[in-house]
């Protein structure tokens with residue numbers, strides 16, 4: 068199912084626009100997007116000196132975000148006036164696409180990544196769409212209570228890759244979601260089948276969790292999750 072992931076790279080013409088940044092053009096669901104991201108191996112100039120730097124370097128590989136784009140295309144999932152939040156957005160490409168497909172999108176990541184996302188938003192989102200796009204810092208398990216709990220969709224691509232962050236992601240999801248919220252996550256299983264599998268087992272205690280698509284060639288799974296029961300008293304905040 069959905070093996071032609073690279074079909075999304077319709078106009079993939081990577082241009083190297085600075086020593087550390089590369090600019091790529093993607094054709095997604097009929098929408099042309101420009102994304103600037105750090106070149107593989109390049110260091111981001113981060114204001115916060117933490118292990119986020121290592122994480123940011125991993126953001127060079129955005130195929131997991133493209134997997135969700137491909138899945139939405141294949142399944143005909145569109146977002147007219149839907150309230151959407153993305154966790155750990157990296158370049159923001161997924162949310163940018165969702166905004167262009169009609170979503171009211173909040174794009175989140177750690178503070179050090181917001182400039183990159185804002186730049187990509189400004190390249191790609193026409194001014195008439197801008198009121199529908201917010202870029203905000205959201206560190207999992209820390210800032211989630213600053214956000215509402217009425218999202219229609221929560222998206223996350225390639226965000227479960229450390230055991231320590233799994234409880235933080237769960238805590239964040241439980242706060243942001245209600246019984247009507249649909250969560251879509253994409254994970255590249257090669258990054259740690261055991262750890263990622265464990266993550267989804269933990270999620271499945273609170274969310275009905277389904278593997279809805281697997282891109283075999285890229286080794287990417289797409290999961291759909293919905294709250295098992297509306298139990299605000301159970302929140303582990």
Ligand SMILES: C[S@@+](CC[C@H](N)C(=O)[O-])C[C@H]1O[C@@H](n2cnc3c(N)ncnc32)[C@H](O)[C@@H]1O
Pocket residue numbers: 119122123125126128129130131132154155156157158176177180205206207223224225226232235
């Ligand atoms: C591997 S990247 C994936 C980026 C993007 N979703 C994609 O698929 O290209 C993981 C993202 O999670 C973010 N992240 C990691 N730990 C986080 C935390 N504790 N709170 C919020 N975001 C975090 C990173 O900054 C990074 O953008």
